[in-house]
Amino acid sequence: MSIAGATDSLVQLLRTRLAEDGGLGGFTVSAMMARDVRQNLQDRVGLLLYRVALDRTRRQVEMPRVAPAAPSRSAMGVELHYLLIVWGRNSAEGEQVMLGRCMAILDRFAVLSGPLLSPAYAWEPGIALQLSPDPLETEDFLRLWDGFEGPPLLSMPYLLRTVRLAPVERVEAPMVDSRTLIGVPAVPG
Numbered sequence: 001m002s003i004a005g006a007t008d009s010l011v012q013l014l015r016t017r018l019a020e021d022g023g024l025g026g027f028t029v030s031a032m033m034a035r036d037v038r039q040n041l042q043d044r045v046g047l048l049l050y051r052v053a054l055d056r057t058r059r060q061v062e063m064p065r066v067a068p069a070a071p072s073r074s075a076m077g078v079e080l081h082y083l084l085i086v087w088g089r090n091s092a093e094g095e096q097v098m099l100g101r102c103m104a105i106l107d108r109f110a111v112l113s114g115p116l117l118s119p120a121y122a123w124e125p126g127i128a129l130q131l132s133p134d135p136l137e138t139e140d141f142l143r144l145w146d147g148f149e150g151p152p153l154l155s156m157p158y159l160l161r162t163v164r165l166a167p168v169e170r171v172e173a174p175m176v177d178s179r180t181l182i183g184v185p186a187v188p189g
Contacts, residue, residue: 013136
């Protein structure tokens with residue numbers, strides 16, 4: 001499982017469902033980097049990953065063993081904060097309609113698992129990602145957009161949890177079965 005796999009799963013979900021539910025209407029759907037935000041964008045739906053944070057409730061998740069005799073494994077859990085951004089060329093109404101369609105899809109598929117996860121990435125069995133709107137205070141929203149040129153664009157923040165990084169084997173110390181105490185005689189003083 002990976003951060004890139006989670007992002008690709010969201011992009012594929014939006015692209016596929018928009019095409020099935022009335023078409024893309026000339027819009028393209030893609031993952032974006034912060035530097036892509038102002039480069040002649042028109043008729044585009046973008047998912048911008050703007051923050052990665054440790055999941056405070058599931059920081060280290062115990063993973064199933066690969067085999068009964070295999071070492072135990074754990075994976076770090078992280079939360080991904082996205083902005084769903086829509087740029088339209090022709091009208092504000094077109095942007096708003098597309099944003100509403102995207103929000104409806106993300107609401108309908110708020111749990112991504114099984115075939116909704118990108119096949120381009122390896123996933124642990126039983127993985128499910130939970131997506132929800134991530135309300136930002138107006139000040140935080142504007143501070144986020146201060147990093148870009150120009151005014152804020154039509155966008156909606158989302159939180160995806162819990163993404164697990166690649167599992168690592170845990171080396172467990174052997175049990176102590178005996179101990180030896182060594183005494184040093186005191187020096188008379």
